[in-house]
Amino acid sequence: MIMTNNKTYISSLRYRRYLHCIIILLAFWSGTCMTSLTAQEDTLKTEEPPAEPDGFKSKMSVTANQFPDGSIELNALLRVKYDESYQGVPDSKIGFFSVSPEGEELALGNMTTGANGIAILVVKGAEQKTDADGNFTFIARFEGKDAIKPSETDLLIHPAKLDMQTEKADSIYLIRVTATSASPDGPQPIVAAPVTIYVKRMFSSLKVGEGETDEAGFVEIEFPNDLAGDENSNLEITAMIEETELYGNLTAREVKPWGYSVNAEVKELPRALWSPHPPSWMVVTFFILTGTVWIHYFIIMYKLFRIKSEKPAAQP
Amino acid sequence: MMRTTNTGIQIQRIFAPMIERTSLREKLWIGMLLSVLAVGMYALYLQATVGHTVTGMRDNVVWGIYIANFIFFIGISYAGAVISGLLHLFQVEWRKPIIRIAELITVIATIIGPLFILLCVGRLDRLHHLVLYARLQSPITWDVLAISTYLTGSIIFLYLASVKDFAIYRDSTTLNLSKWKRRFFAFMAINYHDTPSQQKSINVAMNLMAIMIIPLAIIVHSVLSWIFGMTLRPGWHSTIFGPYFVLAAIYSGTGVLIIALYIFRRMYKLHDFILDKHFTYLGYIMLVLAAGYGYFTFSEYLTDWYGSETWTSQLIQKLFGWDEYGKLFLFTNVGGIILPILVVATPKLRKPGWITLASAIMVLAMWVKRYLIVVPTLETPLLPIQDIRPEYVNYSITWVEWALTLSGIALFLLLFTIASKFMTLIPVSEVAESHDEITQTK
Numbered sequence: 091m092i093m094t095n096n097k098t099y100i101s102s103l104r105y106r107r108y109l110h111c112i113i114i115l116l117a118f119w120s121g122t123c124m125t126s127l128t129a130q131e132d133t134l135k136t137e138e139p140p141a142e143p144d145g146f147k148s149k150m151s152v153t154a155n156q157f158p159d160g161s162i163e164l165n166a167l168l169r170v171k172y173d174e175s176y177q178g179v180p181d182s183k184i185g186f187f188s189v190s191p192e193g194e195e196l197a198l199g200n201m202t203t204g205a206n207g208i209a210i211l212v213v214k215g216a217e218q219k220t221d222a223d224g225n226f227t228f229i230a231r232f233e234g235k236d237a238i239k240p241s242e243t244d245l246l247i248h249p250a251k252l253d254m255q256t257e258k259a260d261s262i263y264l265i266r267v268t269a270t271s272a273s274p275d276g277p278q279p280i281v282a283a284p285v286t287i288y289v290k291r292m293f294s295s296l297k298v299g300e301g302e303t304d305e306a307g308f309v310e311i312e313f314p315n316d317l318a319g320d321e322n323s324n325l326e327i328t329a330m331i332e333e334t335e336l337y338g339n340l341t342a343r344e345v346k347p348w349g350y351s352v353n354a355e356v357k358e359l360p361r362a363l364w365s366p367h368p369p370s371w372m373v374v375t376f377f378i379l380t381g382t383v384w385i386h387y388f389i390i391m392y393k394l395f396r397i398k399s400e401k402p403a404a405q406p
Numbered sequence: 407m408m409r410t411t412n413t414g415i416q417i418q419r420i421f422a423p424m425i426e427r428t429s430l431r432e433k434l435w436i437g438m439l440l441s442v443l444a445v446g447m448y449a450l451y452l453q454a455t456v457g458h459t460v461t462g463m464r465d466n467v468v469w470g471i472y473i474a475n476f477i478f479f480i481g482i483s484y485a486g487a488v489i490s491g492l493l494h495l496f497q498v499e500w501r502k503p504i505i506r507i508a509e510l511i512t513v514i515a516t517i518i519g520p521l522f523i524l525l526c527v528g529r530l531d532r533l534h535h536l537v538l539y540a541r542l543q544s545p546i547t548w549d550v551l552a553i554s555t556y557l558t559g560s561i562i563f564l565y566l567a568s569v570k571d572f573a574i575y576r577d578s579t580t581l582n583l584s585k586w587k588r589r590f591f592a593f594m595a596i597n598y599h600d601t602p603s604q605q606k607s608i609n610v611a612m613n614l615m616a617i618m619i620i621p622l623a624i625i626v627h628s629v630l631s632w633i634f635g636m637t638l639r640p641g642w643h644s645t646i647f648g649p650y651f652v653l654a655a656i657y658s659g660t661g662v663l664i665i666a667l668y669i670f671r672r673m674y675k676l677h678d679f680i681l682d683k684h685f686t687y688l689g690y691i692m693l694v695l696a697a698g699y700g701y702f703t704f705s706e707y708l709t710d711w712y713g714s715e716t717w718t719s720q721l722i723q724k725l726f727g728w729d730e731y732g733k734l735f736l737f738t739n740v741g742g743i744i745l746p747i748l749v750v751a752t753p754k755l756r757k758p759g760w761i762t763l764a765s766a767i768m769v770l771a772m773w774v775k776r777y778l779i780v781v782p783t784l785e786t787p788l789l790p791i792q793d794i795r796p797e798y799v800n801y802s803i804t805w806v807e808w809a810l811t812l813s814g815i816a817l818f819l820l821l822f823t824i825a826s827k828f829m830t831l832i833p834v835s836e837v838a839e840s841h842d843e844i845t846q847t848k
Contacts, residue, residue: 386618
């Protein structure tokens with residue numbers, strides 16, 4: 091009997107010891123797991139690119155858009171190299187100049203760069219002086235600021251323009267474009283230049299057609315008739331010869347009612363997180379639930395008020 | 407004049423040193439908690455001035471340990487809400503000595519939990535926008551309203567359960583109270599003198615609150631789960647998330663209650679009031695909840711694993727991968743489900759010490775589980791991120807986050823300590839009435 095009791099006692103001791111071990115191991119393991127939460131060292135450090143002793147080097151580039159009315163849009167882009175990539179420098183003053191045949195710089199005006207680092211100045215081509223070859227020379231100059239070094243660049247372009255004419259024949263829309271450059275002998279055709287037709291959309295321009303000018307500088311491009319316009323069916327059509335070395339960009343724009351009207355009527359939004367109003371069932375459920383709870387709170391408050399206002403009975 | 411029995415006087419005598427004065431040991435304890443809070447304040451200052459870059463949170467993993475803490479604290483608030491509310495409704499006698507501790511856990515945890523949300527908000531200066539531009543269709547708005555309503559309810563519930571005690575302290579000749587404290591108790595007792603009509607009013611109010619607090623607690627944790635469930639993220643978009651969160655909350659709340667009971671029983675020698683059977687009964691509740699929680703866990707991950715949906719599979723691989731979250735995931739299942747069941751199911755281990763140890767490991771496992779709900783999912787984005795720093799893809803806890811987490815725990819303990827200076831942790835009025843019966847059935 092004593093033997094059996096001893097055996098039971100010893101086995102229960104062993105049993106208890108095993109469980110002890112398991113639980114202590116679990117406790118230890120939980121501690122290890124907790125430390126593993128922080129095992130991944132946060133190596134992130136906000137690393138500022140080291141500023142050069144005399145400032146960051148800036149980079150300027152300038153492009154031009156020539157329009158049929160003779161105006162020239164100068165786009166200057168100011169950038170600095172930051173964090174291994176070039177980024178536009180906002181809020182910086184850019185000076186624009188034209189260069190006379192004698193090499194004298196004539197100030198055109200100052201513009202400030204926007205958030206993307208671009209400053210735009212529109213000048214009249216007729217008021218600019220050309221050199222002996224009939225070219226315009228423009229300079230965009232940044233004087234430098236803070237830790238950014240000054241920079242400048244120049245642009246030489248030949249006066250040219252695109253003339254755009256539109257025609258509707260039955261259900262076919264046609265765009266006729268003539269590209270000419272200025273010369274002392276009158277306008278000269280720009281031959282074999284690629285012309286692209288764009289339509290302005292909400293965020294960017296949609297390319298809808300392209301062609302190449304013939305010997306007369308002329309090209310005819312068919313325009314699609316299934317585009318969505320505004321509520322009056324209008325489309326803003328742009329013809330362009332892009333990024334030529336001699337002329338820069340040549341651009342012509344026209345608004346035509348060649349799209350189909352998109353009804354501006356505000357339709358009810360589908361159910362979504364951004365819907366302005368919650369569904370009525372939700373409002374009803376919310377007020378029932380919240381109301382029920384708070385009414386009970388007020389009932390309880392009233393009970394407490396009753397307790398407080400009760401006069402105690404006279405002590406025996 | 408509120409009268410109490412000898413048991414009531416005995417309880418007052420036990421807690422009198424705490425209520426009447428602050429001992430050197432208590433001062434040291436409070437000083438230590440304040441030191442931890444001071445470190446947390448410095449961490450908060452850094453976070454507010456430098457920004458969230460001092461935390462491990464980035465564009466990809468926008469929630470981290472703070473949200474895990476938030477869910478955890480709201481979860482343990484269930485200790486009072488459900489245990490106390492449910493047991494009150496069913497008139498379970500053995501609940502009486504433990505309800506005060508349970509209700510205090512509820513109120514304090516519900517205060518601490520939302521503080522972690524504030525730590526998570528990047529632009530605290532726009533906090534009022536939550537009210538000004540509240541959108542009823544947003545789960546965040548539901549959460550703000552639900553938690554504030556729940557906190558109000560919990561405070562009312564605690565207060566209702568304490569009114570009689572405040573009246574006893576006010577009229578007590580056992581307690582040697584300072585003037586201001588006696589005035590405070592007189593104010594809190596709201597002229598309660600235990601007249602029949604006052605008794606009726608307080609009982610009606612208590613019953614109403616006991617009924618209200620249970621659905622309210624369920625709604626609060628369901629709403630909390632819907633912040634996750636309403637998003638189309640792998641591991642979150644689940645129909646069982648509501649009941650899963652509710653069950654996990656009651657479960658961890660029970661665990662914290664067991665730990666608190668064990669500590670206070672030892673600290674104040676409350677063996678005459680907090681009996682072994684309290685641990686056994688709470689252990690049974692914990693066992694049932696562990697089984698239910700295990701069933702939900704198995705069901706959730708089996709469904710995810712079987713579906714083999716691309717993003718969900720990536721998440722499952724992370725959770726099961728030994729080099730990623732496998733160890734933690736296994737710990738949550740072994741320590742959080744299997745161990746409590748084993749301990750409570752084994753008669754020889756059904757002792758306060760073992761049950762408390764199992765509860766402590768379970769509570770830790772439940773905290774880790776909250777972490778595993780939040781972080782691995784955010785590390786599994788629907789749109790893969792390429793060619794960026796690993797710190798942006800993976801989350802790791804920084805010292806600032808640890809400091810603020812420990813501060814949350816320190817604040818919890820500090821508020822508990824302060825509360826214990828104003829009320830006995832064993833409700834005098836409740837226990838005094840039924841103590842003879844408890845002693846007989848011990």
